[in-house]
Amino acid sequence: MADAAQDVQGGARTEGLRARGARLALHELTLLPAIALTIIAGAFISNAFLTADNFFNILQQSSELAVLVIAESLILIGGKFDLSLESVVGLAPMFSAWLVVRDTSIGGSGIGLNPGLAIALMFVVGALVGAANGFLVVRLRLNAFIVTLAMLILLRGVTLGITNGKTLFELPNAFLYLGSAKWLGVPVSIWIAGVLYLLFGLFLRYHRIGRALYAIGGNPEAARVAGIRVERVTWGVYIVGGMLAALAGLMLTGRIASVVSSQGQNMIFYVFAAAVIGGISLNGGRGRLLGALTGVLLLGILQNVLTLAQIPAFWIDAAYGAIILIALILARASGGPAQEA
Amino acid sequence: MSASATRNRDQDRFRLAAELTHVSKTFGANHALRDVSVEIPAGQSRALVGRNGAGKSTLVAVLTGLIAPDAGRVRLADAPAPALADRWAWRQRVACVYQRSTVVPTLTVAENLFLNAQPVAAGSWIRWAAMRERAEAVLREWGLEIDVGLDAGRLSVEQRQIVEIARALIQGSRFIILDEPTAELEGREVTRLFDRMQRLRQGGVTFLYISHHLEEIYEVCDSVTVLRDGAVVTSAPLTEMPKDRVVAAMVGGDVRLGARGAGAARPGTESLRVEALSVGPVAGLSFAVAAGECVGLAGLAGSGTEQVADVIAGLRRPAGGGITVGGRALPAGGVAAAQRAGVGYVPRDRRMHGIVPLLSVAENMTLTIADRLGPGGIVLPAERDRHARRMIRDLQLVAASTEQPVGELSGGNQQKAVMGRALAADPRLLLLVHPTQGVDIAAKEALFAIIARAQVAGTGVLVVSDDLDELRICDRVLVIFKGRLAASFAAGWQDRDLVAAIEGVAAHG
Structure with missing residues (x-):
């Protein structure tokens, strides 16, 4: 018997060491070599690449994607899906800007709502969309992929319909602050993304609800048996995701000082690419925000290098897609988790 | 050691680990349980046998508070069972290790042990070090050997069962239901499971053991409850119930043994x-x-x-x-x-x-x-x-x-x-x-x-x-x-x- 027990223990111990090794082995940082490689390539390609200005430029341009990736990561870890996040990036600012802009000839509503109130409404819109997704997925038990796909199409259409496809500009300063102001010489949007990564990272790792999210994504039945309110947490994560998407929309609006009806379009593809190459599992229950952040940075730097390399604009997307595929293969080869979904 | 003293107190605290009195449950036209009365004394190991569809799963669901009986009374540890919605109270009184895994494969053993019950500081922030230490301490106290840092997805079936049993113990449950625990274990692992059950029983744990393998129940149980068509056919010490009587009780005397093709071989x-x-x-x-x-x-x-x-x-x-x-x-x-x-x-x-x-x-x-x-x-x-x-x-x-x-x-x-x-x-x-x-x-x-x-x-x-x-x-x-x-x-x-x-x-x- 003692023998037998030792047997189990022996096996467990070696496996445990390996597992722990794997965790410490920079599981979240498998993309660092790829990032380093891209930076080296960038340095060779252009003198303008390795400058502080360009560096902040990359971070600022990545900040909206970064915030969206937090939202998607939360939902993916909980074992669900949200494709409609990018449509909130467009709809929430469009709706608020429409309420604020007086001039009906350029597509405004003529209402002239107080900008502070309008910004608050932006988050309400995000939360409502999240709540609607949550209702359809959690309550009606519809498939998250198809529900949020339909929601994406619907909200894109609404965004277009509000202003008949017009672009809204001449926005009040409150709308532009997050995209233009600096704190301590660093653009505000970078501060926001950084602080959110820290907060949500700690929350996922150290808060009961954060851990409950991993349990739900890993084995919802087990989570339910353990007394976790699976439906409530899932619903909550959709709502938080929607609000984060609204924030990303506000940041983007501030940076480009207008709201285009196609704002945020196609962003969801890059959101998924960043999350997945960063180690967030499409099957739920696995992955960390630190990894997702490296995914965002890799895509951001890559985009910048491709632009500086003066690749013809028509070919940038193709190059981008090919490099994402290579990054996925590298992440898998260096021991990242298999993505089966 | 003070730990074992605590355990003995636990054991002395109640007489019956579980008691069902005239419990009935129907699903539509189907009588899943009919007037079932069962008493399981603390510290005992009770076998629950019956054919598929005899009502074992329903009985377990009633005992673990997953469904409410239509009629009858459920008592656990000499006290009325908690309200159905109070999952936490149920988990402190009874736990079931199902064939289907209830570990979260993407989390570590330690996290699985304290799933949704982690040691927390103010504001529900998790204390990881304390959690690992407590997990190790509990496993040591009960003589269960497993590395708390392992990813639960890498565990063998045997190790997973250990995790589920330990989780029940940590939550305070001293009544554990094992549903076909040996179905996926091999010989040596079964022996170790039985040894473990023996040790836990000495610590005051009561077991309800469900198995299709009748030989096993004679190794680890003292008594048996036989269900047929949702009703208790008999509850008796195993010393009074040789295998053929158990089988007869299960199938109602309607078993055709010995339909064999022996002698059908065509050499050449x-x-x-x-x-x-x-x-x-x-x-x-x-x-x-x-x-x-x-x-x-x-x-x-x-x-x-x-x-x-x-x-x-x-x-x-x-x-x-x-x-x-x-x-x-x-x-x-x-x-x-x-x-x-x-x-x-x-x-x-x-x-x-x-x-x-x-x-x-x-x-x-x-x-x-x-x-x-x-x-x-x-x-x-x-x-x-x-x-x-x-x-x-x-x-x-x-x-x-x-x-x-x-x-x-x-x-x-x-x-x-x-x-x-x-x-x-x-x-x-x-x-x-x-x-x-x-x-x-x-x-x-x-x-x-x-x-x-x-x-x-x-x-x-x-x-x-x-x-x-x-x-x-x-x-x-x-x-x-x-x-x-x-x-x-x-x-x-x-x-x-x-x-x-x-x-x-x-x-x-």
Whole structure:
């Protein structure tokens, strides 16, 4: 018997060491070599690449994607899906800007709502969309992929319909602050993304609800048996995701000082690419925000290098897609988790 | 030590770990439980047996607070059971280790132990170090050995059970229900489980033990409750209940034992020949199965028996050696080629490999003969149903219709469907891997009768298993130990001799 027990223990111990090794082995940082490689390539390609200005430029341009990736990561870890996040990036600012802009000839509503109130409404819109997704997925038990796909199409259409496809500009300063102001010489949007990564990272790792999210994504039945309110947490994560998407929309609006009806379009593809190459599992229950952040940075730097390399604009997307595929293969080869979904 | 003193106090605190009084539950027209009264004294180990559908699962669901009984009273630890919504209170009183895993594979052992009950600082922030220390301390206290830093997804079935038991103990439960815990364990792991149960009982833990393997309950239980059609047939100490009485109580005296195909062997006509086969741990294995003969291939998990089965089924290429089926060499080229050569295969895990749960009974049963159901690859529904209906009748399979999804059938009927599919193509060899795993005793007998009929029809049968009941129907049993043919037994062997050979221990006397 003692023998037998030792047997189990022996096996467990070696496996445990390996597992722990794997965790410490920079599981979240498998993309660092790829990032380093891209930076080296960038340095060779252009003198303008390795400058502080360009560096902040990359971070600022990545900040909206970064915030969206937090939202998607939360939902993916909980074992669900949200494709409609990018449509909130467009709809929430469009709706608020429409309420604020007086001039009906350029597509405004003529209402002239107080900008502070309008910004608050932006988050309400995000939360409502999240709540609607949550209702359809959690309550009606519809498939998250198809529900949020339909929601994406619907909200894109609404965004277009509000202003008949017009672009809204001449926005009040409150709308532009997050995209233009600096704190301590660093653009505000970078501060926001950084602080959110820290907060949500700690929350996922150290808060009961954060851990409950991993349990739900890993084995919802087990989570339910353990007394976790699976439906409530899932619903909550959709709502938080929607609000984060609204924030990303506000940041983007501030940076480009207008709201285009196609704002945020196609962003969801890059959101998924960043999350997945960063180690967030499409099957739920696995992955960390630190990894997702490296995914965002890799895509951001890559985009910048491709632009500086003066690749013809028509070919940038193709190059981008090919490099994402290579990054996925590298992440898998260096021991990242298999993505089966 | 103070820890053990605490445990003894726990034990003294209540007399009955669980008590059901006149409990009834119906689902629609189906009486799942009828006027069930059961008392389980603290510190006892009670076996719960009954055929599939006898009400065991419902009883467990009532005992763990997952469903409310329509009538009757439930008491736990000498106190009325908590309200159904109060999951936390239930978990402190009773826990069930299900066959289906309730660990979260993506989290560590420590996190699984404290799932949703982590040690927290103010504001629900988790104290990781404290959690790991407490997990280790509890495991040590109860003599359970497992690394708390492991990813739960990497655990073996045995380790996963340890985690689930430890989780129950941590939550304060001293009443643990084990639902078919040995179904996926091999011999040595079963022994360790029983030792562990013994130790926990000394610490004051009460067990309710559910198993289809009647031998096991005599090893670890003191008493037995038999359910039939939702009612308690008997509750008695096991000293008063020899195996035949338990079986009689389970099936209501309606069991036809001994439907065997012994003597059907036709020496001279060969069904299967394995020549100097090498695969995995197996090296140079040779044996033959005559038409109509039933041969058992027994060995521990890892001994190589399952790899041999994989090769014959066409799932795996051998490292060396040859196989002939019905006198013709088994062609390379996978499962389809093996099927054409005359191998009817019943895989081990029917849920994983055997059935397509959402497809109908008819489709599942005719998967192997889809090419015969119409011209040019077209499957004619009428033809398919005709075949399926014939098989359903032959196998006495209970299904609402040929269109019912096979996943809705009971385990025994699912296995009949898998067996029927293997037999549909009139195979020369029927290859069965653990063919009656997880089915109740009556279904087991029915499956054995089907095997016997196939034998009489001239089909050779190879049973790969370490279940004694399954091996008992064989004309011969070959024992593989660490990849080598260690012994051969003719029918009529003694259990302990065969087990000793399987485990690689020299038999005495």
